[in-house]
Amino acid sequence: MLKRNPLVLGNKTLKDVSDDICAPIERIPSKEWMGLFLGAKGLFIFYILTIAMVISTGIGLLGVNHPVAWGTMIITFVFWVGIGHAGTLISAILFLFRQKWRTSVARSAEAMTVFAVATAGIFPLIHTGRPWLDFWLFPYPNQRGPLWVNFRSPLLWDVFAVSTYATVSSVFWIVGMIPDLATVRDRAKNAIRKKIYGALSFGWRGTAKQWSHFEMIYLVLAGLSTPLVLSVHTIVSFDFAVSQLPGWHTTIFPPYFVAGAIFSGFAMVITLMTLVRIGFPEFKNYITIDHMEVMNKIIMMTGLMVGYAYGAEFLIAWYSGNDYERYVFMNRAMGPYAWSYWIMVSCNVLVPQLFWFKKIRRSIPIMFVVSIFVNIGMWFERFVITVTSLHRDFLPSNWGQYAWSIYDTAILVGSFGMFFTIFLLYLRVLPAISIAEVKPVLNVGKEDEHHGKGH
């Protein structure tokens, strides 16, 4: 078998692993962290105020109008849901493929997933005209005489898909964390700390029986999450694909969206991991350049897939011979919103091509910049899909433009405040790397005779 680089550097002992990973939780936060946290928190509060404003005055504060009835909120919703894919992908699919390198990034990736989905989940709720009635989207028995929801509506599929995904991925995340929380508990110096982590770890002990069940549930959840993670963005894509709007009504959407999701998800993981490595230098030994490189490869691959989808859309639009379809795509590339289309293409297709070069794949600063570009590009992908399809549809008399307002900006920027607030908190209070999963792979890629240990 081919020789692989060690997954963990610097000959760590089991104890070192625990010490290193628990360090951020146990020490006083650094100034940098405080700075970042306060910044994010301020943005978060601003976000909350904006939402309050919009809900109390009316969704008309945003740029949504006739004909473009969906805008920033839906765009950003899809954006965050997309990001919330990498985590489960890493922890589930790569687990099933027995990709050992996943162990050290899995935890944070999953955390990112959960938080991203949480951030995304806000939007469908607040983008409605009467958010206080959102609960009507759930099929609950009521006194209003037979009154149910419309199970034919993709939006309702969305409600089920996103809530299921949110539930399962957080469960997956929490279950995986139990043994580590037990570790933190047992290292705890003071009683309160012991109590809290004791509760969080559900009284885990690490007996052989528990471990065997643990491995099993992990396998099961992985097995369930794999189709789930693929289904979520498929169903999100149905919001568009099931409609009859040229530019939305496309069968390529499900795979195209999933690829895009993974693409953006990994980009966000790279962004965060580079930051984490800077913030917590001791993690450099666990989240190694090798890890980053693998993820960059995935980014490049999915980037190509997305690029293929862009091309395929045009081909089919032309091949269909449908005037409306053809017009929409010509309009995307040449119409009033061409700028957004070309931002999308260059960020998502051209920039990732840099990763063909090993040097670039392994250079932290460059990959950071690239990942940012990809994030931008993926937001614009959703912008292009939503706005450019809507703004010029069947009857030319309907044609219009999206009336972008400061509230759109506020909502978009604010959502990052929410995401980073939660993520920074997570880095402080929970083990950011899966201790129990790293330990078995300590020796992978070291002296050959140790091979097979752990697995």
Added chain:
Amino acid sequence: MAKKAIGGIAGIFLDEATTVNAATRVREAGFTKFDALSPYPIHAMEAACGIKRSPIPYVTFVAGCVGLLAALALTYYTSAVDWAINVGGKPMFSLPAFVPIMFELTVLFAALSSVGAFFYLCGIPRIDPPIIDKDITCHKFAIFIPENDVGYSADRAEKLLKDLGAVEIKKMAEY
């Protein structure tokens, strides 16, 4: 599974290999109810302690089926029976449109029940369980022989574990 408190003897080990080997030996010595504790999952351990495959997958399967049927029932009853109404010229029971719902509920039911089963089988959540040694969740390993085990005697167990390389022997009042 909350058992009433039973004491026993625990031996602390320092590395994976010795522990696995020890576990095998203890089992050969005729003990059946003993348990091995480790900071991370050790696959060899299951064989060593003779632990049977976890039953969780059966739960998963059954729960999944239940979820599927529940979703089917819900969509059928609400759209075709209780409130049959012409929506977009589609049939009252538009099965293809209900598939996503059915899929999601299948997964949801399966996942949550499995986790439930996992908690049940592991006997958690458990309020402050007895800790043999704090470091067992960190870098140490342990084998525990309960006093109610077949042919258990404190000295025998202690000797056995020492021989097998336990660096430390602990008498536990409860386990």
Added chain:
Amino acid sequence: MSNTENKIQSDNENRKIERDSTYWRSFEELNNTPEFQKSLQTEFMSSPLREESKDEGSETDGVARRDFLKLMGASIALTSAAGCIRRPVQKIVPYNKQPEEVTVGVSNWYTSSYFDGQEGLGLLVKSREGRPVHISGNPKFPLNGNGASVKAQASLLGLYEPNRLQKPFRNLFNEKRTNKETVGVSWEELDTKVVESLQKGGVAILSGNISSPSTKAVIGDFKAGFNADHYVWEPLADDVVEAQASSYGEAVMPGFRYDKAQMIVSIDADFLGTWGPTMTNNKRFADGRRNIDKMSRLVSFDSTYSLTGANADIRFRIKPSQQFDVVMGLISEIVGKVSVSDAVKTAVAPYNGIADKLGISAEAFKKVAADLVKNQGESIVVAGGIQTKTKDSMALQVAVNYLNSILGNDGKTVVAGAGNKNLTASFAQIKNLIAKMNAGDVKTLIIYRSNPFYSLSADLGFAEALKKVPTVVYSNDKMDETAVNAHYVATDNHALETWGDSEFATGVYGIHQPLIRTMYDTRSFQLSLMTWAYMAKVGPKRIQEFETYYDYVRNLWKTEMAAKVAGGKDFESFWNGFLQEGFVGELATTGSARTFKGDVSSLKKSQSSDATFELALYPTVNIGDGTLANIGWLQELPDVVTKIVWDNYACVSIKTAEANKLREGDVIELTVGGNKLSLPTHIQPGLHDQVVAVAVGYGRTHAGDVAKGIGQNAFTLAQGGLYAGLPVEFKKTGQKIELVTTQGHDSMEGRQIVVTATNKDIQKSKDANIHRHHTWNIWSGHQYNGHKWGMAIDLNTCTGCSACMTACQSENNTAVVGKKYVMQGREMHWIRIDRYYTGDVENASAVFQPLMCQHCDNAPCETVCPVVATVHSSEGLNEQIYNRCVGTRYCSNNCPYKVRRFNWFNYAKLIEKPMHMALNPEVLVRARGVMEKCTFCVQRIKEGKNKAKIEERPLKDGDIKTACEAACPTQTIVFGDLNDENSRVAKVFKAEPRAYELLEEWYAKPSVRYQTKIKNNDQVTPKKGGGHA
């Protein structure tokens, strides 16, 4: 009688006697109930005619009457309790004593009429619990029929305008006669002061056209009493009537029978949009085109892009100075084909082959002439409106009259006998008035509903002249530009509060019933005159003796008018029938050809054509002369051609724009003579390259809060009553004003949206140019037993007049959102009229398409609504359930026609009192955050079904009319039951070869069918290859 009622009664007696009566007859009321009889005889309590009913116990009758009055008022008061503006004393009367024709929750329709100074309309006004809520045309009325112009419909809102004056006022002036302060006065004070100055003599009355015999009688009596002069002037007055006088010796606006004409040539006469009785014209024009085998041809020589030009089969773009050339050119073309005098021959000789000079293809021009000759006696040549008010206006009109005469149209398609003799307004008269004022001969000037300070160009010096008039009394319901310069404002009622009658066409008399008791302390102009005459003890007996104008009117009819038209019926039943029908008299259909007395040979052209740019002022369909500028419905109604809202602008052609580097919205400063005006540019396809067209009626300064700061006053560019052909210069100012349009894009991009075919295509195959698609369903589909509602829209008769839009807005309480939000694409119209340009941009021709919810059987909007807030009814309606709607707006995204409207903000909250009284109680006012759209007027469907049920008869086709259908002058929109195979819609759906579904290939299965638009221009449409076009 309970104490409260005693109190009320006494209060009632203490109060000054009711002026305008609140009496009317219900339109439906045919049965003569005893109460009805009684009220008939007791209604003249206040008049000497009471001796009629002496035989009965008149005192009790009196009480009965007053009770009736109170209750009437109370019924209104109670139902409009919220923020009610009634006198409290009436609020406490229990509703259970309601007058017999008012039933809570049931609407009554009353006949009435509307006159905007130019156009007269017979109306039906809908009243709920005693307050008018909707206006539409009186189908039986011989002129407009169904049609009610947008202005007439919107005048309803004027009644409830917050800016309306609520009592008489007095303006205190400083020495420079500029307004210092406005104070309220009591009627008593005002009357005494006014009468004092009236008695000094030198009395003059200035008013717009007056079409009411009674008002004319009152004014006549008043003139007799104070030997006053009456000057009639309208800002939009043209020279047609004067030219008629000089050509035929009778001052009349003839009745044009567009329905009888085969060939119509319009020289800047926008008879479909803004000139003459537009609704009548629309009706007749459509009638002349309904039969597609022999439909009329409309040729338009257009210097602005008028609605008539937009409907023309052949449209030539000209500049105002060429109008006269065109007519003379046409005459010269037909010389020889019809007999003309040698003098004329020589006179028109120079105009031979003028076409090239006009930049028009000579052969096309010849063809026009040829068609005129071919259709002698069945053609119309018409010119008119302020677009023709060039230096040559008179000459133009005379030439046109001559042309009609030699073509033998006079008496056949141009019927003087069916014309309107009341449109006597002219600039000559106001010039005389100004002269007299300057001479100091006018001591007291009474201005009635005329606003020279706004709409008269400064060069005529009205303002200065007015300073020389010691007492100026103004009678109107707004503190407008002229009102602030009057000493006294004798606040007038709103038309819907006043009795009246009308004569819109010789021999056809209309009644004008008030729909509501005066809401405020106002008094009709007529009653003011009567009161002043009464106080001064001058004038004939009748003007002094009556206490209410109603009594005056009724007496006039009893004593004079009835004799002409009653046809021997006794007055009561005649009067009763008159009120029920809304009109009496026959409309002359033909007349004898009059001898042309004019002299064509001496007609000289004085208007030079060599200015680089010529000004063309025009009124718009919705704003007109600006009188109703303060009504939101009208401001938000897209201009019929440009589709721009809330603004006026300078239209220039595309070439001109390119040459001068003008982009849409660039502000340019126009200079006409000494006058400057800055306006945003609108680039108008099909406009002559040397024309700058600007709409009048905007830039009101004192119209009210709505009109404030909307557009610029283009009347200031006029000169001495000339509106067109004035040399104009413009330069870019560098500013930019966003022009807001409701039409996103002007071209159909080759899609099958409005299918147009030419008469030649249609001769080949009736369904020419319709690309049909093969569609099929994967399952049996839902069945519709019982009713299945559908609508048919004939694009060939739709003229784009937009009456349906206002009707819908009024019927369905759709919100007005204002310029800013229309700019963001948030207008709320449920029905809209799309206008697409076709052909080359230089001479673009236009097509119109009314678009509302298509009520698709496979409605894409329904499928995607997560909460089932929009579903399909068993009768095929696509229903929107407002209170279930959460507002995901997915339905709008998935609607191929994008006809859904979303409540982005809480618009209902913005309705200012008492505007809420104009809301239709039968239609829910939508909350913030819900989607809304056309319902096919489901409330009318219910009403119709109930009515049929009560009368125990099956529903007949036409029983149910949607608001848009009811307002449509051309019967373009037809609504009915598809399951009733005899219904008009069913026939169209099944048999009509021109019928097609919009976006058929999307298989939404709409319940609306459109019918091909036909351009009768003898062309053949070149076949397009492939695509869905």
